[in-house]
Each structure stands twice: as C-alpha cells, then as structure tokens.
Amino acid sequence: MGRGIYKASKYIINCILDIIYPDNNACVICKDCALSHNLCTRCKRDIEIIDKPFYIYHNGEKYKCYSIAEHKLVMRDIVMKLKYESNFTCGEILANYMKKLIIQKNIKIDVITFVPISKKTYNKRGYNQAKVIAKKLSEKLDIPCKQLIKKVKETKDQIGLTSWERWRNVEGCFKSVKSSNSNFENVLLIDDVVTTGATLINCSKALKENGVKKVFILTGTKSVV
Numbered sequence: 001m002g003r004g005i006y007k008a009s010k011y012i013i014n015c016i017l018d019i020i021y022p023d024n025n026a027c028v029i030c031k032d033c034a035l036s037h038n039l040c041t042r043c044k045r046d047i048e049i050i051d052k053p054f055y056i057y058h059n060g061e062k063y064k065c066y067s068i069a070e071h072k073l074v075m076r077d078i079v080m081k082l083k084y085e086s087n088f089t090c091g092e093i094l095a096n097y098m099k100k101l102i103i104q105k106n107i108k109i110d111v112i113t114f115v116p117i118s119k120k121t122y123n124k125r126g127y128n129q130a131k132v133i134a135k136k137l138s139e140k141l142d143i144p145c146k147q148l149i150k151k152v153k154e155t156k157d158q159i160g161l162t163s164w165e166r167w168r169n170v171e172g173c174f175k176s177v178k179s180s181n182s183n184f185e186n187v188l189l190i191d192d193v194v195t196t197g198a199t200l201i202n203c204s205k206a207l208k209e210n211g212v213k214k215v216f217i218l219t220g221t222k223s224v225v
Contacts, residue, residue, distance in 0.1 A: 028089050029074055037096050038089050046074040050222060056197035063201055067222035068097040071193055079192050079220050083129045094220040095136035107216055111184045112138050113148040115191040115203055120154055134190040149174050149203050166198040174203050176210035185213040195223040
C-alpha cells in the first residue's frame with residue numbers, strides 16, 4: 001500500500017516537473033530537473049573532476065595530458081551515451097567542461113582537432129564522437145576545428161585488449177593530413193576517453209611529424225592508464 005502511494009506520488013511529481021521544466025531542461029542522466037548545462041545538482045556532485053594534468057610514459061618519453069574527470073559514475077555514463085546512444089547533448093556537456101578547463105589552465109591553441117575513426121566505424125555509428133565534442137568546443141571558444149589526422153588502416157576494437165596489445169594495435173594507423181597542418185603550431189587534440197594513451201600518443205606523433213610544435217591532449221574522461 002505504502003509503496004503504491006509512493007510510486008503514484010512520484011509519478012504525479014514527475015508529471016508536474018515535466019510541465020514546469022521541458023525535456024530540454026531535464027538531466028541527461030537521471031531525468032530530474034537540470035537548472036543548467038543539462039545536469040542536475042546531484043549528478044554534478046558525482047563527477048570526480050581531475051584538477052591536475054597527468055603524464056603518459058612510452059618509449060622513454062612522457063606526454064602531458066588533461067582530462068575532465070575520472071571514467072566513473074556520471075561522467076562515464078555521459079561518455080557512453082554520446083558514443084553509443086547518439087546523445088549529442090552529452091557532447092555539449094563535455095565541451096562545456098573542456099572550455100572551463102582550457103580557460104582555467106590558460107591553454108593557448110591555434111586549432112582544435114580530434115582523434116579520427118575508420119570508415120567502417122563511421123558507417124556503423126554514423127558519426128565520430130570525438131569530432132562532435134571538438135566541433136562544439138570550437139564554437140564555444142571561437143577557435144577553428146580541423147581534421148588534421150586520418151586513420152589509414154582498420155584496427156581491432158581496443159576494448160578487451162591488454163596495454164601492450166593496444167599499443168601494437170594502433171601503431172602506424174594514423175597519418176597527418178599534410179595540406180591542413182602547415183599553419184598551426186599549437187594544436188588541441190580531443191578524444192572522449194584515455195585509457196593507455198596509445199591512440200592519442202600515436203595521433204600526437206603524426207601531428208608533430210608534419211610540423212606541429214606542441215600538441216595539447218584533452219579528453220572527457222580518464223580510465224586506467
């Protein structure tokens with residue numbers, strides 16, 4: 001009886017909220033009212049923000065990286081909804097957080113680019129989630145977004161591979177788009193999530209081989225590196 005009353009009450013409250021707050025004001029995670037940036041206060045509290053840059057070490061070199069948050073809870077769901085559910089509002093959320101980080105860290109860039117995907121993956125998904133984030137961030141910062149890297153060979157899905165297998169899987173599969181890079185010295189490279197860093201580091205190398213002086217790596221989330 002009590003449980004039934006609770007469910008009925010919750011339904012009525014949700015109906016009232018739907019009238020007061022349209023769908024575009026609903027939290028993308030829990031569907032409660034979101035007063036700003038498509039997230040409610042409770043879900044925002046569950047995001048584990050990363051305040052400092054971190055480094056990826058490979059072959060005696062270290063690469064400085066930035067991520068918005070740990071790949072957990074709400075932020076993990078945001079990344080997954082963008083990547084697998086075509087929820088582009090989640091791309092907007094990630095771009096908002098990225099803009100804030102870039103301003104706070106005073107990162108100076110000439111252009112924004114993104115990790116490319118293969119034609120096979122694009123045909124299956126219909127979009128590149130990293131490009132979605134990069135384009136939205138470009139609009140917010142008024143900095144151009146260009147495709148400066150292309151994927152030149154198919155690879156296995158990185159999910160389920162060991163760290164060593166991930167590095168071997170993406171080795172030599174990214175090339176710089178030569179005609180597009182010549183005027184850019186400082187490039188912001190965007191992806192949705194970093195795990196081992198294999199993809200991002202190989203993309204960074206491709207850019208530097210074609211004259212880019214500095215590559216800033218920024219992702220939505222950081223998984224186990």
